[in-house]
Amino acid sequence: MISAAVMRGIGTLTRTRAAFTAPLAVRCYSHAKVETDEEFDSRWVTYFSKPDLDTWELRKGMNTLIGYDLVPEPKILDSALRACRRLNDLASAIRILEAVKDKSGPHKEIYPYVIQELRPTLQELGISTPEELGIHKV
Amino acid sequence: MLASRALVRGLQSGFWRRVSTSSAAWAAHTHDVDVIDCSVPQYNNRLDTPLPDVPFVRNLSAEQKKLKEKEKGSWTQLTKEEKLALYRLTHELSYAEMRQGSKEWMTVLGGIFIFLGFTGLLVWWQRVYVYGDVPHTLSEESVAQQTQRMIDMRVNPVHGFSHKWDYEKKQWK
Numbered sequence: 001m002i003s004a005a006v007m008r009g010i011g012t013l014t015r016t017r018a019a020f021t022a023p024l025a026v027r028c029y030s031h032a033k034v035e036t037d038e039e040f041d042s043r044w045v046t047y048f049s050k051p052d053l054d055t056w057e058l059r060k061g062m063n064t065l066i067g068y069d070l071v072p073e074p075k076i077l078d079s080a081l082r083a084c085r086r087l088n089d090l091a092s093a094i095r096i097l098e099a100v101k102d103k104s105g106p107h108k109e110i111y112p113y114v115i116q117e118l119r120p121t122l123q124e125l126g127i128s129t130p131e132e133l134g135i136h137k138v
Numbered sequence: 139m140l141a142s143r144a145l146v147r148g149l150q151s152g153f154w155r156r157v158s159t160s161s162a163a164w165a166a167h168t169h170d171v172d173v174i175d176c177s178v179p180q181y182n183n184r185l186d187t188p189l190p191d192v193p194f195v196r197n198l199s200a201e202q203k204k205l206k207e208k209e210k211g212s213w214t215q216l217t218k219e220e221k222l223a224l225y226r227l228t229h230e231l232s233y234a235e236m237r238q239g240s241k242e243w244m245t246v247l248g249g250i251f252i253f254l255g256f257t258g259l260l261v262w263w264q265r266v267y268v269y270g271d272v273p274h275t276l277s278e279e280s281v282a283q284q285t286q287r288m289i290d291m292r293v294n295p296v297h298g299f300s301h302k303w304d305y306e307k308k309q310w311k
Contacts, residue, residue, distance in 0.1 A: 059189040091228035099188035126213030
């Protein structure tokens with residue numbers, strides 16, 4: 001069962017822009033509309049903002065998002081953390097933060113930036129970061 | 139034959155179970171059951187799946203149920219230990235624990251070398267006790283005669299064997 005929003009996302013998600021050259025050299029790029037970064041972000045923010053999001057949809061959304069070749073924007077994560085709050089699931093909230101750090105890979109500056117942006121939400125909802133709980137290392 | 143199979147089984151239930159993804163039996167925290175019920179969603183530790191299908195611990199004790207009730211309230215009221223307990227209820231391994239390697243490769247490499255060494259011993263014994271003598275044509279004297287014959291025959295005179303022999307000085311170039 002894949003929700004329509006996720007299905008559309010998978011179908012039309014292209015992160016590169018097609019470059020059209022002179023008419024003589026016609027490239028065979030797809031004519032599908034390329035989604036902008038802002039559209040992508042707002043689509044996901046809307047997905048997690050659904051008031052009656054259920055646990056399956058949260059898990060599906062999060063696992064799909066982590067499957068993409070990108071680190072989600074803080075505003076998407078903020079929406080996801082609030083969804084965790086609505087579902088009374090602290091463990092998932094902490095897991096999401098762990099996943100973001102893991103997703104950044106060798107770019108070590110991404111995770112501190114994301115935490116810095118999410119700090120007000122973390123404090124408001126009372127979510128501890130993996131570092132505060134000591135699970136960031138073995 | 140039976141002993142080795144029992145050994146493998148012991149390894150499977152003990153060591154490999156820890157390393158591989160957990161079965162439903164682990165998720166339910168009952169005794170080790172060898173059968174995984176594949177008809178129901180299972181817990182798994184995967185880096186690419188941050189939120190598994192089912193929580194790690196399904197059968198909650200009374201204390202854990204109380205903690206779950208407290209989770210429904212404000213999370214600012216939870217202590218660090220309680221938050222950690224909630225995390226561990228839902229997840230078996232943290233990302234750091236999933237990423238950590240093991241020292242298994244040393245065992246494997248050591249095992250490989252041991253067996254290679256043992257094979258070497260077998261091959262050596264075989265060479266000494268099984269193989270007969272080498273043909274007499276491999277003796278030094280025989281090889282010298284053969285080489286002289288090859289020189290006399292002008293084997294590969296352009297670029298090869300005889301090319302390297304100086305016929306005037308009667309020595310190798």
